[in-house]
Amino acid sequence: MQQLAHQIHAHLTTHAKRVVVVPHKNPDGDTLGAATAFLEYLRANNVQATLWCKTAASVALQFLPNAHELKSDPAIWEREQFDTVCFFDAGDIIFAGAADAMQLLRTRPTIINFDHHFTNKKFGIYNFVDTAAASTTEVLYNYFGIVGGKITAPIATSLLAGLMTDTGNFSNPATTETALAAGAMLVRAGGNYAAILGYTYRNKTTDGLKLWGTALSRLIIKPEMDLAYTVITRADMAGLKVSDNDVEGVSNFMVALGEAKIIMVLKETQDGFVKGSLRTTHEGVDVSEMAAQFGGGGHKKASGFSVKGKLEMKGGDWIIVTE
Numbered sequence: 001m002q003q004l005a006h007q008i009h010a011h012l013t014t015h016a017k018r019v020v021v022v023p024h025k026n027p028d029g030d031t032l033g034a035a036t037a038f039l040e041y042l043r044a045n046n047v048q049a050t051l052w053c054k055t056a057a058s059v060a061l062q063f064l065p066n067a068h069e070l071k072s073d074p075a076i077w078e079r080e081q082f083d084t085v086c087f088f089d090a091g092d093i094i095f096a097g098a099a100d101a102m103q104l105l106r107t108r109p110t111i112i113n114f115d116h117h118f119t120n121k122k123f124g125i126y127n128f129v130d131t132a133a134a135s136t137t138e139v140l141y142n143y144f145g146i147v148g149g150k151i152t153a154p155i156a157t158s159l160l161a162g163l164m165t166d167t168g169n170f171s172n173p174a175t176t177e178t179a180l181a182a183g184a185m186l187v188r189a190g191g192n193y194a195a196i197l198g199y200t201y202r203n204k205t206t207d208g209l210k211l212w213g214t215a216l217s218r219l220i221i222k223p224e225m226d227l228a229y230t231v232i233t234r235a236d237m238a239g240l241k242v243s244d245n246d247v248e249g250v251s252n253f254m255v256a257l258g259e260a261k262i263i264m265v266l267k268e269t270q271d272g273f274v275k276g277s278l279r280t281t282h283e284g285v286d287v288s289e290m291a292a293q294f295g296g297g298g299h300k301k302a303s304g305f306s307v308k309g310k311l312e313m314k315g316g317d318w319i320i321v322t323e
């Protein structure tokens, strides 16, 4: 990893002319934290860079340094003809949401891939992937340590945001000793723990919690599968102002349940899909395998899938009805 880090740093500081920094689509705290920290690092090294994502960042993440610079128009790829593309927290280019935009480049760019997903397809010329890391920002923290990148306060806040959101504020099984150590160092370097907690966790709304109430009230336990699950239908959301973030919160909250090792939340999306979120906090349980059976993927402890269809109650269980 040492040599690889130096190679990446050398490419960026001596060869790269037009760099684009790409968090994955529907950015979460980790991908956007990593990308915004990387932008700071590039600028400290006098490397010009653009922050681009296929979709806009949620209001909850606008507090991140440089987040306001995020652009979503693909035309910028046509205009700028980037020679270097840096990806963060994305297993492949399609998941990143950059496949179409990349087509607009006339010459093949140098791809740099920073990630911690064990499903990462190593699609870059440089693949700085550490599957033991709690977050992509922990991966970047280690990278900066190798190349001597100074951890300024804005960088610390961005990196800490990724660590906190991917570990559920240092509570889920991704919370390793190295994650806690990195967290402590980032707070010391000026990372704003209180702001991150305020914007990303203490941000629930009345409508959001009402939806949690509906979902939690219909909790179903399947002891034979060691599974607890619930569903959120379009009808549940009618008349409520709720975001994907409110829904995501349900599965993360449900892992506090002691009666089942596997948590699943099924949600109907606006465009006719059923999105499943799987969670576990137990060693020896791999929910990414379950997600893979439905064409999805992710981490061993947190994964997801999406299938075309809708939810129906049948014989005391919710089933996904496909057309």
Ligand SMILES: [Mn+2]
Binding pocket: 030, 031, 089, 116, 134, 135, 136, 166
């Ligand atoms: Mn991540």
